Amino acid sequence: VLEGAKVITEALDADAALEDLYVAPGTQDPVVQRAARAGIAVHVLAAGVMERVTDTVTPQPVVAIASWPAVTIETLADADFVVVCVDVRDPGNLGTVLRTAEASGASGVVCCDGSADISAPKVVRSSAGSLFHIPVVSGGNPVEVMERLGTWGLCRLGTSAHEGVCYDGADLRGRVAVVLGNEAWGLPAELAEQLDLTVTIPMSGRTESLNVGMAASVLCFEVTRQRRAAGAGR
């Protein structure tokens, strides 16, 4: 379910497969005509119905149903920069991670079993369209996902509050999978053991941790920074 003209426009821009568009009575948004021209069935709802079916505090006048393309992890077999979410349960955080992954140039994201549902409206909203722009694999046992990525030769990189090497001292120019855990308890021990590299983001003050969206931003843009610096040095 895609809520709001902004998200639906992003989906149309990305050629996502929309099936039906539902519109509150009296809605004049240009996205409605655009969808109709694209062959999507447009249904005008009775007054008051939209308010009952949408989950936001401020109901959107337009809602679309999209068929979600199933992306398999094999899509990422040759990827050189992957982001893996393990137990990232907050939809807003997951959306932020998707947005950061796209912006920093990741090839794709794997949201393992236990993370928020990527089709949840809040994930779609907070990803600001990134969900439509890069391959996002939904589901998968995290231990098996880690094994696959390792077999494919990606360096599986995780974070630790204190026990890793400084993140900007690690060489992130090779093929890398940035593995993000749950904000409260990090990665389960069995996954931490599968990591090829553990890094720490040094922190000042009394801060104990960054939230997972912030940590993802710092790590993913460091990957890109190092690659850009290496490219400039060639």
Add this chain to the structure above:
Amino acid sequence: VLEGAKVITEALDADAALEDLYVAPGTQDPVVQRAARAGIAVHVLAAGVMERVTDTVTPQPVVAIASWPAVTIETLADADFVVVCVDVRDPGNLGTVLRTAEASGASGVVCCDGSADISAPKVVRSSAGSLFHIPVVSGGNPVEVMERLGTWGLCRLGTSAHEGVCYDGADLRGRVAVVLGNEAWGLPAELAEQLDLTVTIPMSGRTESLNVGMAASVLCFEVTRQRRAAGAGR
């Protein structure tokens, strides 16, 4: 107003000045006894009252009133790393910026007129205690704030989607003020003209911008990274 045992514990840890503690009937949280021992007046509310006065979906069983210490901008006259918020209106984003500022080692934050109220419960929650740990100046005309910081010799750094130098190519080792604008429209023209340096965070994909919390994380940790690298090179 501080809502919830977690935030109140952080405030007690930071020796913030709490005035009164309000408790829902039957609350057993250890923070209540700790506050009482610290000389804070504890009031037990009648059943149902807490649900009406708190603003979260899940009401907290404990709420405290803190007197907010007024921090003046003069506190930052000798600072070497300041974060300035101009029109950062979303309380969650502002809290994230405070958390990033503390974690990256900033000396303080200025929240100019037009930004979210730093005492709003959502700011307090999402700052995860940072509000109590570093000096936060609330209010101030943004043009005047920029003038003061410039007079004090800080390099006022802002972002532009396309027109700046690459952020990691800029020298951020000197005294710097990272100026963050509104997510939708950035910095007003009059403030953009006051900047000493405009940087761009290069982005891949179709992403048009990072949210202000992500941009703050990338920039603030780049400041710290450069300073750490410079220290290691000495």
